[in-house]
Amino acid sequence: MRTTENQLLVIFGASGDLTARKLVPALYKLYQEKHLPEHFAVLGVARSFMTDEQFRKRVALESKHIKDSDEFIAQFSEKLFYQDLGDSYDVSYMELNERLQDLNTAYQTDNNFIFYLSTPPSLFEPIAKNLTAQGLNDEREGWKRLIIEKPFGYSLDTAQSLNNDLHRYFKEKQIYRIDHYLGKETVQNILVTRFANSIFEPLWNRSYIHHVEITNAESDGVESRGGYYDKSGALRDMFQSHLLQLVALIVMEPPLSADPEEIRNEKLKALKSLRLMTDPEVLEQNTIRGQYLASEIDGERVNGYREEEDVDPDSTTETYAAVKFYVDNWRWADVPFYVRTAKRMPTKVTEVVIHFKSPHHQIFKNSNINKDNKLVIRIQPDEGILVKFGVKVPGQGFKVERGNLDFYYSSLGDTHIMEAYERLLLDAMQGDATLYARADEVEAAWRFTDPILEYWKEGNARIYGYSAGVWGPEHADELIEGKGQWRNPGAHLADDPGYCVIE
Numbered sequence: 122m123r124t125t126e127n128q129l130l131v132i133f134g135a136s137g138d139l140t141a142r143k144l145v146p147a148l149y150k151l152y153q154e155k156h157l158p159e160h161f162a163v164l165g166v167a168r169s170f171m172t173d174e175q176f177r178k179r180v181a182l183e184s185k186h187i188k189d190s191d192e193f194i195a196q197f198s199e200k201l202f203y204q205d206l207g208d209s210y211d212v213s214y215m216e217l218n219e220r221l222q223d224l225n226t227a228y229q230t231d232n233n234f235i236f237y238l239s240t241p242p243s244l245f246e247p248i249a250k251n252l253t254a255q256g257l258n259d260e261r262e263g264w265k266r267l268i269i270e271k272p273f274g275y276s277l278d279t280a281q282s283l284n285n286d287l288h289r290y291f292k293e294k295q296i297y298r299i300d301h302y303l304g305k306e307t308v309q310n311i312l313v314t315r316f317a318n319s320i321f322e323p324l325w326n327r328s329y330i331h332h333v334e335i336t337n338a339e340s341d342g343v344e345s346r347g348g349y350y351d352k353s354g355a356l357r358d359m360f361q362s363h364l365l366q367l368v369a370l371i372v373m374e375p376p377l378s379a380d381p382e383e384i385r386n387e388k389l390k391a392l393k394s395l396r397l398m399t400d401p402e403v404l405e406q407n408t409i410r411g412q413y414l415a416s417e418i419d420g421e422r423v424n425g426y427r428e429e430e431d432v433d434p435d436s437t438t439e440t441y442a443a444v445k446f447y448v449d450n451w452r453w454a455d456v457p458f459y460v461r462t463a464k465r466m467p468t469k470v471t472e473v474v475i476h477f478k479s480p481h482h483q484i485f486k487n488s489n490i491n492k493d494n495k496l497v498i499r500i501q502p503d504e505g506i507l508v509k510f511g512v513k514v515p516g517q518g519f520k521v522e523r524g525n526l527d528f529y530y531s532s533l534g535d536t537h538i539m540e541a542y543e544r545l546l547l548d549a550m551q552g553d554a555t556l557y558a559r560a561d562e563v564e565a566a567w568r569f570t571d572p573i574l575e576y577w578k579e580g581n582a583r584i585y586g587y588s589a590g591v592w593g594p595e596h597a598d599e600l601i602e603g604k605g606q607w608r609n610p611g612a613h614l615a616d617d618p619g620y621c622v623i624e
């Protein structure tokens with residue numbers, strides 16, 4: 122059992138959206154579930170002026186994301202404090218340090234500090250530098266950890282220079298780069314499915330796997346984040362980070378143990394083995410970008426991307442990205458990977474599908490099976506795993522249909538499944554970086570993504586429009602043709618069509 126030592130959590134960007142919507146509710150849940158240490162406090166930091174009481178009201182007492190009895194919330198709120206930084210950096214950081222030391226003494230947090238940077242990325246380096254100037258990176262008394270929000274860089278160059286900047290002030294082992302997909306239970310379950318069973322891993326290679334398909338679909342548009350998204354796009358926002366982390370978990374070799382560095386070493390090797398696409402012809406044939414157009418969903422008009430708030434009316438930023446690629450190593454040679462991510466799809470769903478090859482000799486010639494075995498790892502919603510396999514239809518002869526063999530997390534009843542930010546915060550509090558991305562992993566992911574972005578930026582690849590509420594541009598079907606078709610899953614895995622369900 123890992124221990125959570127006494128500590129003080131400092132959140133930069135405490136007046137922002139993420140703090141109110143994700144971080145404080147996650148801390149509250151950890152408090153409810155009794156995961157927080159006996160001596161614990163949170164200091165929120167931003168430029169806006171607020172008293173402790175105003176901060177508490179804003180993020181806890183009046184938060185629609187926290188629901189519980191007033192008394193319990195009030196107890197939790199007493200652990201929350203706020204310090205404004207104003208605009209004059211040196212003086213402010215000195216005051217911040219004094220406040221920290223006072224809280225550290227009052228709450229007996231043993232000089233253990235986590236600094237969570239939930240600010241615009243341009244502030245990651247200056248905050249690390251200012252903390253260092255105050256000696257707040259020094260681990261001689263108590264440990265110091267730095268959590269960095271996404272996006273981590275905008276390209277390989279910018280990610281490398283951010284890594285270099287941060288390493289000037291903090292050691293790699295002090296740095297925790299958030300990728301909230303790694304905090305999802307079902308994403309972690311990929312490791313368990315593969316390495317805690319002997320029934321999947323022997324098949325997990327080019328001899329048995331036909332192709333791998335990953336879909337990340339959101340039904341929402343860009344909502345209020347148009348300003349950020351228009352400079353980012355689907356490839357930077359989802360593919361480079363969350364989806365390549367999923368790919369790494371699917372592709373990686375078995376680690377020696379569940380030790381964080383062993384797992385991260387294998388993920389790095391996996392990311393390094395993705396075949397770089399630099400030839401324009403290859404990029405043209407293997408990547409597709411799209412942008413959603415205005416449409417009607419359930420009788421209501423929804424905006425096209427270019428009409429969204431804070432989006433350039435002539436924007437060529439992609440809201441749909443599909444990439445086909447190969448992994449150049451012994452295990453995966455010639456197995457195509459198809460990964461797509463998009464906004465304004467028919468439903469919100471993320472899943473990994475391992476498509477197995479057909480049996481190499483068909484005995485049941487009259488069977489009406491034209492689909493192969495599949496392993497569906499449903500990341501969200503309706504989290505679970507589904508195996509599609511052939512079963513005999515009762516009656517004469519050998520008619521074969523696809524049956525479903527499944528497991529759903531919802532069947533665990535009342536078991537509390539930690540939300541990603543809860544899990545990640547608790548891990549950082551306990552000094553476990555397994556579910557955080559290491560510097561070299563992030564760079565390897567950018568190395569693969571950069572040439573696609575460059576090719577798209579040059580205006581070479583066409584940007585296909587698709588109506589909001591459909592599965593992306595029709596042209597994307599050509600990418601996967603010859604290997605089958607996109608699975609276009611429904612919201613509920615439990616409703617996945619199958620001849621029978623084996624309980």
Ligand SMILES: NC(=O)C1=CN([C@@H]2O[C@H](COP(=O)(O)OP(=O)(O)OC[C@H]3O[C@@H](n4cnc5c(N)ncnc54)[C@H](OP(=O)(O)O)[C@@H]3O)[C@@H](O)[C@H]2O)C=CC1
Nearest residue numbers: 134135136137138139167168169239240241242270271272
């Ligand atoms: N919101 C979301 O759903 C997601 C956000 N993220 C990431 O989380 C981070 C925060 O995002 P979000 O909360 O949405 O952003 P917001 O714009 O809502 O908040 C930014 C915060 O940074 C503060 N800030 C700005 N300048 C400074 C400064 N000089 N010193 C200290 N604080 C400062 C702002 O407060 P003030 O103006 O008072 O200083 C505010 O509290 C970003 O890196 C974002 O990419 C990642 C995934 C999802």
Ligand SMILES: O=C1O[C@H](COP(=O)(O)O)[C@@H](O)[C@H](O)[C@H]1O
Nearest residue numbers: 271301302339358359363471501
């Ligand atoms: O990081 C991000 O993720 C969300 C999707 O997260 P999920 O947990 O709801 O799947 C995405 O909407 C956002 O654009 C992106 O920045």
